[in-house]
Each structure stands twice: as structure tokens, then as C-alpha cells.
Amino acid sequence: MDLIRFDAVSVIDRVAHLSSSRFQARIHARADGIWRVLVWHRIEDTDKGSWTVSADDLANLLLKEDAAGWRLSADGADDLCISLAPFTITVGEFASTGLTAQRWKELPRRKDLPNNAPSWDPVGETNDGLPLGCGLTMEIAEPAGRSYFGLGERTGFLDKKGKTWTNWNTDPASRHSENMDPLYQSHPFVMALDNGKSFGLYLDETWRTVFDLGSTHADRSSFHTDGPTFDLYLIPGPDPLDVLRRYAALVGRPPMPPLWALGYHQCRWSYPTDTTIRAIAREYRRRGIPLDALWLDIDYMDAYKVFTFSPTRFPDPEKLLRELKEDGIRTVAIVDPGVKKEAGYEVYENGHVLDMFVRNSRDEELEGEVWPGKTAFPDFTKEKVRGWWGGLHRLYLDVGLDGIWNDMNEPAVFQSPGHTLPTNSRHGERYHAEVHNIYGYLMSRSTFEALSAFRLERRPFVLTRAGFAGIQKYAWVWTGDNASAWEHLEMSIPMILNLGISAVPFSGADVGGFGEHCDGELLARWTWLGAFYPFMRNHAGKGSRRQEPWEFGSRHEDVVRDAIRFRYRLLPFFYTLAEEATRTGWPLLRPLFLHYPDDPKTYTMHDQFLLGRDLLVAPVTRPGQVERMVYLPLGTWFDFWTGHRYDGGCSIIAAAPLERIPLFVRGGACIPMTASADHTSTARWDPLEWVVAPQETFEGSVFEDEGDGNMPGSRRTLRGRIEDSTMTIETTGALPVKVILLGSKPPEVSDAQISERGSEIILTKPASSWKA
Ligand code: MIG
Numbered sequence: 175m176d177l178i179r180f181d182a183v184s185v186i187d188r189v190a191h192l193s194s195s196r197f198q199a200r201i202h203a204r205a206d207g208i209w210r211v212l213v214w215h216r217i218e219d220t221d222k223g224s225w226t227v228s229a230d231d232l233a234n235l236l237l238k239e240d241a242a243g244w245r246l247s248a249d250g251a252d253d254l255c256i257s258l259a260p261f262t263i264t265v266g267e268f269a270s271t272g273l274t275a276q277r278w279k280e281l282p283r284r285k286d287l288p289n290n291a292p293s294w295d296p297v298g299e300t301n302d303g304l305p306l307g308c309g310l311t312m313e314i315a316e317p318a319g320r321s322y323f324g325l326g327e328r329t330g331f332l333d334k335k336g337k338t339w340t341n342w343n344t345d346p347a348s349r350h351s352e353n354m355d356p357l358y359q360s361h362p363f364v365m366a367l368d369n370g371k372s373f374g375l376y377l378d379e380t381w382r383t384v385f386d387l388g389s390t391h392a393d394r395s396s397f398h399t400d401g402p403t404f405d406l407y408l409i410p411g412p413d414p415l416d417v418l419r420r421y422a423a424l425v426g427r428p429p430m431p432p433l434w435a436l437g438y439h440q441c442r443w444s445y446p447t448d449t450t451i452r453a454i455a456r457e458y459r460r461r462g463i464p465l466d467a468l469w470l471d472i473d474y475m476d477a478y479k480v481f482t483f484s485p486t487r488f489p490d491p492e493k494l495l496r497e498l499k500e501d502g503i504r505t506v507a508i509v510d511p512g513v514k515k516e517a518g519y520e521v522y523e524n525g526h527v528l529d530m531f532v533r534n535s536r537d538e539e540l541e542g543e544v545w546p547g548k549t550a551f552p553d554f555t556k557e558k559v560r561g562w563w564g565g566l567h568r569l570y571l572d573v574g575l576d577g578i579w580n581d582m583n584e585p586a587v588f589q590s591p592g593h594t595l596p597t598n599s600r601h602g603e604r605y606h607a608e609v610h611n612i613y614g615y616l617m618s619r620s621t622f623e624a625l626s627a628f629r630l631e632r633r634p635f636v637l638t639r640a641g642f643a644g645i646q647k648y649a650w651v652w653t654g655d656n657a658s659a660w661e662h663l664e665m666s667i668p669m670i671l672n673l674g675i676s677a678v679p680f681s682g683a684d685v686g687g688f689g690e691h692c693d694g695e696l697l698a699r700w701t702w703l704g705a706f707y708p709f710m711r712n713h714a715g716k717g718s719r720r721q722e723p724w725e726f727g728s729r730h731e732d733v734v735r736d737a738i739r740f741r742y743r744l745l746p747f748f749y750t751l752a753e754e755a756t757r758t759g760w761p762l763l764r765p766l767f768l769h770y771p772d773d774p775k776t777y778t779m780h781d782q783f784l785l786g787r788d789l790l791v792a793p794v795t796r797p798g799q800v801e802r803m804v805y806l807p808l809g810t811w812f813d814f815w816t817g818h819r820y821d822g823g824c825s826i827i828a829a830a831p832l833e834r835i836p837l838f839v840r841g842g843a844c845i846p847m848t849a850s851a852d853h854t855s856t857a858r859w860d861p862l863e864w865v866v867a868p869q870e871t872f873e874g875s876v877f878e879d880e881g882d883g884n885m886p887g888s889r890r891t892l893r894g895r896i897e898d899s900t901m902t903i904e905t906t907g908a909l910p911v912k913v914i915l916l917g918s919k920p921p922e923v924s925d926a927q928i929s930e931r932g933s934e935i936i937l938t939k940p941a942s943s944w945k946a
Contacts, residue, residue: 176275178213178310179259183244188232190246192258197275199261203248204230206420207410209265213273213310214403222403224378225612226425226644252410265408267366267373269315271394273404276309309381311398312406316388320368321777323765325385326361326643326676327653329354332668332765332780334364334387341383343611343640345586347593349657349689352665358584358654359641360611361676362397363425365417370772374409374417376424380612380642401608414675414771415760422677422759425644430756431680432633433854433881434504435577435650436748437466438738439711440722444473447487448494454722455503459852463723463735464742466853467504469579469711474507478546479514481521481566483573495574502853504576506637509567511554511583511617514546521566525550530559532606535598542587542595551585554616555601555609563617564624571628577635578621580649583614584640614640615648622648631883637709643676646759650680650709658687658718663700664795668780670707674761675768679752682709686721694726695797695832698733702835703793705741706785708748708762733832739850746846746859746876751786753877753887762786770807779805788843788867788874789814792828792836802836804828810841812867817917817931839867839916844874844892857881863912864892871895901946903937910938921946 180192180199192199199213208230212222233248243257255264260272322334329352330337341360350357362377364385377383381401388395397406407424411417440458445451451468458465474491476482483491495505513522513531525531526539531550534540542549553559567578587594597607609616618638625634638649645651653669656662666683673681685704686692692700692714701723704710714721723734741748751762760768764784766776782792782804790811792804806822813820813828814837820826828836839845845865858878866872872894879887890907901921905911913935920926920933921944927934 177260178273178275180261181258183237183256183258185235185237185246188235190235190237190256192256192261201246201254201256201263203233203235203246203251203254205233205250206230206423207251208420208424209251209254209408211263211406211408212403213261215275222405224405225380225615226642227378227407228424228426254408265373266410267317267368267371268375268408271313271315273310273312276311309398309400309402310404311396312404313394313396316391316393316395317368318392320366320388322364322366322387323675323767324361324364324374324672326363326641326678327357327359327651327669327673327681329357329665330668331778332671333778334672336387336389338384338386338389341385341611343584343594343614343642345582345584345593345639346655347586349655352661358614358639359645359651361643361678363421363643363676365414365421365675367414367767367771367777369774370412372411372414372417372771374411374421376407376409376421376643378405378407378643379403380610381608382611414768418675418677418760418768419758422646425677426647427677427756427759428646428679430633431650431752432635433745433749433857434466435635435680435709436745436752437710437854438464438741439467439469439506439709440465441469441471441711441713442720443714443716444471446473448489448491451494452497455498455501457722457724458503459501461724461731461735462852464738464850464852465503467506467576468498469713470505470507472508472510472545477514478510478544479516479519479521480509480512481569491573499574502855505574506577506579506635507570507575508579508581509621510544510581511551511585511613512542512544512546512549512587513552515541515548515550516546522550525552525562528558528562530556530562532595533600535596535600537600540595540599542585543589544582544587551595552617553601554613554620555604560616560620560623563620564627567621567624568628571625577637578625580614580618580621580636580638580640583617583638584610585613612642614638615642615645618645618649619647633882641678646678646680650682651678652681652709652711652713653683655688655715656683657689658692658696658714658721659690660696660796662687663696663703663793664781666703666707667783667793670763671761671765671780671783674763675765677759677761679755679759679761680708682707682711684713685710686712686714687718688713688715689718691719692721692726694730697721697723697726698730698737698832699794701734701737705737705744705835706763706783706791706793708752710741736833737835742850742854743847744845745854746848746857746862747786747789749857750846750875750877754786766790766805766807773807775805776807788840788845790838790840792830792838794830794835800829800831801827802830804836804838806838810867810869811838812841812916813837814839814865814916815931819917839865841867841869842872843867844872844894846874846876846890854881857887861912862890862908863914865914865916866892866894867916868894868896868901868918870897896946899946900943902941902943904941905937906940909940910936912936919946
């Protein structure tokens, strides 16, 4: 154990250089106000690089020495204070108390190594070769009131303080339970929040990293990497929305998804034949349940060989997909990374000859075992491999597939220690230990880039299980193998919320649960909750009972149909939020604290959430409940269903019959909605209907375009005010539009329809005023 000390600091060319005989550090401020602190063992080799971060201009630095030590100032950033020995840094609320190097030893430089030798020699290995107890650890002081959010996809509730979290992509091999850590994704990012003030911290290391958040010691936290460098970004707030916007700009924002991806999806492991797929499609249309996509799980393939279709079970995929499309149903197929090692199988033979696969510690092609039996694993760290793999997707596009589902890309490997590749397997000159966490990310990158290149006129759609910080640039995320249990319904909420806080706006959990057996009540409640997931897909695993909407009798079928139809009615609002996410990185589903950071009561609230800023959703998470407590933050709120108006800042008891989910609209909001349909078409909303929560002023907007492709979109707005008992409403864009004024006294207008919720008026002019 070595507490790192530096002898000297100087600024050269907008970068502070710190040095000692064994360690180096570089510190700079980006134009966006983010500080980067990079520390490493070696004397040379400063080009650590990054798999995730996008470049920004560097700010001018000013270095001063005062009584407290050294101080770096940069335009647009908080000052960063440094003490050299021991090395500590302080920025705003962030105060490190030391950085230690464990079992540090002098390492050969990469360029001096023989071909294929690893750049980092793990000292001390576990059975499977995982470096043990090496690396660098930074400790920080931990004030009692601070909460932590983020870390991507995690079990447990909302606030991540008080536990130790590991970043090491893991397929738990059976369904995950409430205390399982880590899971499929690694997001070495946290957002700290204390009394309304927030900052973010991103450790840009793909090695195994461990975040101890006030767990071992209540008054300090630590951030550890197994690797030889420590690459930290400090992201200023103070508003949580600012932290998130800056972090998303750092690791990347999502592209605009195709509209159909926001529709409802049905999947099962597996629909074994094209006949089953056709039957499911028919059933959806016959019963009037909206559906945008059917999914093909691993059994569509011939002997689990990727880029093939079973000649007996899916003899004519092109015809099948064409027929589905005529019914407005898209198709997504699963692609696992493992390539069956089989003579005569072209994908394997080409990959083998072209040296596309991961190698073992003896520098031979690595052999693992997954669904197809003996498999080789593409080495996605290489550009030529990403290009080759991407190219293989032409086949799928040619038969008419609409999206790709990447699974098992942690990667998961059967009968192997740690259920993955040995950490001393080789990716060129790197150990698997260094790139394990980025494997799924790079696989999805390869897929995304292929879909973008081959189908210029369409937006790519990729769903992935494994991922790393920044995965949102390439793929949507689902939370893997949950179970048909109320606990899993409940846990999906903080999971998706923390993914959102980690700049992954598009995610969802398997609606109805993957493992075990669903029942009608659970499916009904889960479909209503799923109607608010950014990604809404019913999926169930092998051996579990069927869980399509009609499996549990007509009462539950009706509730499920209503929930899915409600989702379709809300698509204008979802789509508008999706477009916002491409510019801000803000998630669709938001924890309350994101908009109410000054209200500490919201910091642990995981069983109710916001959709955007304007809708508050309070799902039922237990069987038999027909009412529940709902916390309404400060402000005015309207019950979406009854129009009842509430003053917030308190909890209420809301009615929660099985037929609908408790839902509230923020005073001042205008929610764009449309009619339900069997499937999506364009995002030119016709009919358009505004649900308005009136107060002195109210305003909303809706984003419109073709729903796919690259043509620029446009925006319609609705704006209104109430002054001296006169209500004025103005709108842009096509007329007429319908406006539903929740809970308000009806304006004196002849065609106003009065219902229990409020009054409905049809706007036929761009601006109208009435006596309210
Ligand atoms: O070993 O493809 O999480 O959604 O249905 C199981 C079969 C592999 C795991 C995924 C699940 C999928 C299943 N897969």
C-alpha cells in the first residue's frame, strides 16, 4: 500500500503536470466545466485513451500557491485545490483524502513488450486469473447527509449510499435477486446529492472497479480500479439536471429512436416456429390489442448459429416478415456473440481465417461454451472485427428484420469460472480483465454502426443486455432476467430510474417477469407500469407459463388492453421526451428528486416517479391493493382520471382499482396525446389532443416528424393563461385540436363539453379567449 505523493506541479499548455519518481498525473478543465484527473503508475505512456469520452476544448488554467496548497482556476469551472504529499484534490463538495496504489510494481512499457504480451501484468490472481488487490483507490470524505444515485442497472432501492458496488459485467446465470451485485452493466458513475446540491463523478476505467459508498466507513467512500491508471471526471452541478446534462455530453447522448420502438413489444423464449409467430400476431389483431413488434429468441437459428435461420422452423423468413409488416408488426431477432466452432459454417471459418476471435493466454483461439456448443468470441476491441461483424447483419436486413437484440454479451460463458471469459484471455495486447466491461458495449457499437450504414433511411434499433457508460449512443437496455414476482415489479422502478440517472434514457424490464409463472393480477399491474417504461416489452422465459395478454381470462385481458392502448395514446408525449433526450441526455422516467432536489423526502422515493417533468405515476406494487399513498411534491397537481385538484407538499391516498394506475398532472402542464391504434405509423399526431392542468399560465409542446428517417421535425405548442377570470389559449400548427381542461370551471363557450374530469373544447382558431 502506497499513499501517492507528488514532488512538483506545473502547468504546460492548459494541462497541470504532477510528477514524482513513480507516479504521474495530469489535470485539466474542459470547456464544459468538468475537471479530469488522470493518475498512473508508469513513467511514460500517457496516451491512456478512452472508449467512451468525447473530446472537448480545454480551458485556460491558472496555477497559484496559497496557504492551503495549490489552486487551479479555469474559466467556467470551480477551483480545484491540490495538495501534493499526500496527493489530495478538492473541488466544491468533493474532497479526496488520498489516493493509494496497491501492490504497485514497476511494469514494462507497452511498446517494449514482445508481440501479444499483455500490457499489464496482474500480480496475484484469483482462480480465473482476475487481478486481485492491484490497482488504485481514491478515498473521499463522506458527509452524513449525502445520497448517491446512478451506477446504472442495480438491484435495491433508489439511494445507493451505504453499500459497496462492483462494476464487472455479470450474467447471474439464474434470475437475479434483490441483493445481487454486480449485474449485466457497468456504469462507474455516481451523482451525489446533499441538501439540493449535486455533483457527479465518472471513473473512466473499464477494468473491474469498486465503489464503496460510505459502507466500510460511514464517514468516507472509496473508488477503486484494478487497472494501472485512475481516470476521474468531476462533473459540476449544482442542479442534478445540470450534472446529468454534462455527464451525458461527456459519454454521449442517444440518437433519435424510431417511433415503433416506443410501441408495445411481445417476446418469448421462444416462439419455436413461424406458425407460432403468425398465430401470436393474429391473436393481437383479432383482440384489438396494439402491437408494434414481435421478437425472435434463440430458437429461430439453425443449431444456435448466428446469422442463420432454421430451415425447418423458419423456412421462409422473408415471407414471414413481409406478412407481419403488412399487419404493421416489426420483427427483432436476437444475436449472441458466441460463434459456433464448426467446420463448414462460414461465419466461423471466415472469422477464424481472418483472426477475428479472442485468444487465450497461450495465444491460441479461445474456446468457450454457450448455446451452440463450442464457440469462439469475436474480439470487438478491434475495428476490423466490428466492421466484419457489422457486415454480417446484411443478411438480416435483406430478409427484412427491423432491429437487433444483443444478449449474452457480458460475455456469458457456460461452465467457466465467473461465468465469463478468463480474465487473462487476450484482446490483441490487452487482457480480458481490461476490456471485459466494454465487450457488450463494443458489440452493440458494431451492430449500431452497421444498421446506420446499411439502412441510411432508417433509424437503427438495438437492444442490449450488457453495456458500459455511454451505451445509450448505440443501444437501448433491458434489465435481464427478472422474475414474475411483485418484488421484481417494484425493483424494476429504481433500476430504470438509476439507469436514467446514468444517462441511459431508454430502458425497460421484462413486463410480466421472465422467470417463474405470472398471474393475471400481476400481469395487469405490470402492464400498467410498463406502459410508462421507455421500453415496453412483455417477455417470458423457457419453462414459465405463457404470459401473452389473453392468457389469464377476459377481465385481466381487458385491463392489459386498456394499459397498452393508454401507452399508445401517450406516444406524442413519449416521443417529445425522446427528442429531448437526444439534446439533453435527460431520461424519460425520472426520480422525483431530479425536479425537486430541495425536497429531501424525495431522495429515497422509489415506488413513484415522474414521466418527464409533468406526469407523476404511482404504480401499485403489491397484490390486492386498491388504494395507495402518493406523495405530491410542492405545487399544484391534478388527478388525470378525475380532474381533482390537489395542493402538493403532502401525501394523499389515491384510488387504485385494477383498471387504472394512479396518475397526476403537474399544474401548468399540457400533455399531448393522440388516439390509440393497432400500431404506430408516423409521428404526425392526428388526432392531437391536449390534456391541460390549468393554472395562471400553462404551456406544452409536441415534437412531430415521420417517426423514422432523417427528415427534420417540427414542433407544435399550446400556451394559455387565466387573467381576470378570462382564459386565453393559443396554439400553433394544424387545427382543430381538442383541449381537455382538467378540473376547471368550464369556460363560457358554446361547444364546451363538460365531463367529470373537466371541460373539453375544440380549438378552431390559433387564439381564443373565454370567460372562465
Ligand atoms: O441463457 O435467449 O436474458 O431474455 O430469453 C439464457 C434466451 C439466454 C437470456 C436473456 C433472455 C433470453 C434468453 N437468454
